[in-house]
Amino acid sequence: MNLHVIDTGFFKLDGGAMFGVVPKSLWNKRHPADENNMCTWAMRCLLIEDGDKLVLIDTGMGDKQSEKFFSFYYLQDTITLEQSLAKKGFHPDDITDVVLTHLHFDHCGGAVSLNASKGNFYPTFKNATYWSNSHHWEWAMYPNAREKASFLKDNFECLESSGQLKHLDVSDWIGNGPFPWMNILFVNGHTDKQMIPIIKYKEKQIVFTADLLPSIHHIPVAWVMAYDTRPLITLEERQRFLPEAVSNEYYLFLEHDAHHEMCTLKDSEKGVVLDKTLSLDEL
Template identity: 60%
Template sequence: MKIYPIETGTFKLDGGAMFGVVPKSLWSKTNPADDNNLCTWSMRCLLIEDGNKLILIDTGIGDKQSEKFFSHYYLADTKTLEQSLNKLGFGLDQITDVFLSHLHFDHCGGAVKWNSDRTKLETVFKNAIYWSTENHWNWATEPNSREKASFLSENILPLQESGQLKFIQRTGNYTKSVFNNFDVLFVDGHTESMMIPHIHYQDKTLVFMADLLPSTGHIPLPYVMGYDTRPLITMGEKGEFLNQAAAKEMVLFLEHDSVNECCLVEQTEKGVRLKDHMTFSSIFG
């Protein structure tokens, strides 16, 4: 097995929205904002090469939305998904599986594109199975008013229409996935049944944090995004997870932290806190 970080560019979101009730005087110490109160966030994906499987976790925002849509998010797409895959020697048609942590646009938008004459939407990865989970799929395709702007039908419905969609079965909060050395934690605070992959790699547990922990600045329990649908549940889920991560020395892979690819956490008298941050290659070579 080999694992590769995949950069797909950055975007900007309001700092207050990203930190909820926490005052700017506190969150800006780790995530400084620009003059418009916007912070820069990565859309970092993960690629797993395992035998004849090439598994991509999340896909970034993609490029099919309107200019008006993208103008809200100040994209810097110097590293696109396709370019990052090509740099490693892989093509789009080689991807066998696309695992979507959840279906918010910045996580799944890169899964679907316009065809050559922009008359029809089609899947980006023609030979891949797209993996979601049924609870979340139903939640996303019949969205509540709060999340409606994040669940875009053009990102989601073509996956089903293509016949390439399958579901990871949720059995409790932690289950084996269909892949080797790959378990899934289900959490419900950010959105219903978000999937957090736990990958057993080089004698370590590598955890793809998705939106359970967007950045190192979100480690203290009250630092919960305003986007979360159930913030109190997020606090409980994050607290339980971070206790385990500290005890088991898990490597946390940060999808949205624009500075830090990975981090370790530890128990302190103030609770779980950042132990160290590092690049993926410095841990796994």
């Protein structure tokens, strides 16, 4: 098995939204904002190469939205999804499976592309099975007012009509998922039934933390995003997950941290804290 970091560029979000009720005087020391109070975040995906399987976890924002849309998020086109795949020697047609942690635009936008001349949307990875779960799919298809702006149906609706979408729900992943080396932790604080992949690799366990833990700056359990629909549930989920990450010696793959690909955690007098940061190549 080989793992590859797939970078899809950087974007900006309001610092206050990313750190919720934490005062700016605290979070700005760790992750300084620009003059518009915006902080830079990565959209880092993970590609797993295992035999005849090539599994991509999340797809970044994509490039099919309007100029006005991208102006809200200061998208920095340092590298696209396709360019990042090519850099690793792969083409979108090589991808056999796409695991979507959830359907917010910055996680699934690259899953679907736009044929500008025909005006239609189509799956970016024509040979891939796309994996979600029925609970989250319904949550995204019929969104609440708080999340509606994050669930853009152009990013995922055609996956169902194409026949490439499959759902695996909570019980289906318990020793019965499509990949013997992957389990899924389901969490509900950020959005309903977000899927957190746990990957067995070289006798280690790598957790793709998605929006359960966007960056090392979110390790303190109370540093919860204002984007989370159920912040108290996020708090409870982290209080369970962080000690588990220490005891199981998890390596955390950070999707949104602009400067760190991965980290490990340790116990301290103040609770669970950052142990070290590292790159995937260092494993």
